[in-house]
Amino acid sequence: MADQVEMQDIRGLDIDKLAKGFAEEEYTMLAECQVSSMTGDSIRWYQKTAGTLTATSPSEIKNVSPLSVPATLEVSWTRNTSYPKKYFVEGFISMEDIKSADLDVLATTLRDLTRSIVKARNDDVWDVLSESQSPSNIQTFATTAIGGDQWDAASAAGNPVLDLLHAKKLIYDNYYNPEGATLLLDPLGYRHLVDWLITGKGSSIPGFSSEKIKTGVVMQILGLNVKVSTSVTTDYAMVIVPKRAATYKEQFAITSRIIKEEGIGSKIRVWTAGITYVTDPKCIVLISDINT
Numbered sequence: 001m002a003d004q005v006e007m008q009d010i011r012g013l014d015i016d017k018l019a020k021g022f023a024e025e026e027y028t029m030l031a032e033c034q035v036s037s038m039t040g041d042s043i044r045w046y047q048k049t050a051g052t053l054t055a056t057s058p059s060e061i062k063n064v065s066p067l068s069v070p071a072t073l074e075v076s077w078t079r080n081t082s083y084p085k086k087y088f089v090e091g092f093i094s095m096e097d098i099k100s101a102d103l104d105v106l107a108t109t110l111r112d113l114t115r116s117i118v119k120a121r122n123d124d125v126w127d128v129l130s131e132s133q134s135p136s137n138i139q140t141f142a143t144t145a146i147g148g149d150q151w152d153a154a155s156a157a158g159n160p161v162l163d164l165l166h167a168k169k170l171i172y173d174n175y176y177n178p179e180g181a182t183l184l185l186d187p188l189g190y191r192h193l194v195d196w197l198i199t200g201k202g203s204s205i206p207g208f209s210s211e212k213i214k215t216g217v218v219m220q221i222l223g224l225n226v227k228v229s230t231s232v233t234t235d236y237a238m239v240i241v242p243k244r245a246a247t248y249k250e251q252f253a254i255t256s257r258i259i260k261e262e263g264i265g266s267k268i269r270v271w272t273a274g275i276t277y278v279t280d281p282k283c284i285v286l287i288s289d290i291n292t
Contacts, residue, residue: 245283
């Protein structure tokens with residue numbers, strides 16, 4: 001007996017394309033990383049401990065007198081080894097459902113399986129970028145130390161704009177360019193930022209409400225592209241130079257397969273594997289205490 005359409009053309013040939021499509025249909029943290037493939041069971045990588053090299057006084061690299069010995073500058077790196085994480089889930093569709101199901105049943109199952117993997121991977125990428133919110137290498141500060149108060153403070157004493165400008169300054173101070181960097185927020189932080197900008201300072205920012213908010217997402221502010229993710233820990237925000245601060249090494253791309261259980265139904269398996277690591281920690285600024 002020939003395979004039915006549900007069992008082969010949809011459930012076999014096209015399912016992998018569907019899974020990859022579902023993995024890309026919404027924002028993922030991988031967009032902030034340089035993504036490349038890896039071979040083997042581990043990756044050796046190096047973390048840069050400073051930005052542009054500068055001379056330590058009394059050495060100089062400009063206006064050097066004739067016959068002087070040149071200043072010695074050394075690049076400092078920390079060598080690390082990381083191992084990929086595997087993300088692996090499966091769902092089941094009974095033989096009876098396969099017989100009568102249309103594409104929506106498959107698509108719903110496949111989408112939810114793929115999204116569960118993407119969410120778990122997003123959470124891991126965020127934890128790596130933020131050093132699990134206990135930073136030792138990336139840059140960090142609290143809103144109360146710069147802007148005066150949290151972004152949702154009742155007294156309106158907070159100043160998100162000053163906080164974001166300070167984050168850009170810290171990146172500039174380490175000789176990286178923060179223009180076009182990404183501002184990562186969780187939904188609550190996003191709400192407080194937009195409320196402060198429109199309700200609190202709308203009259204001071206001409207055209208903000210009509211030009212800067214599109215389809216419910218703040219597209220850009222102060223040269224930063226704002227992205228919202230539930231993977232971002234509540235009470236934190238991050239400014240990151242994308243494609244520079246971190247790398248994601250992919251061992252297996254998002255992949256899906258069908259495993260038939262004769263007389264019972266079919267399993268849908270989805271998996272991926274990879275690892276994230278921060279190469280340029282001074283390209284990242286973690287802002288804490290943004291909510292009261």
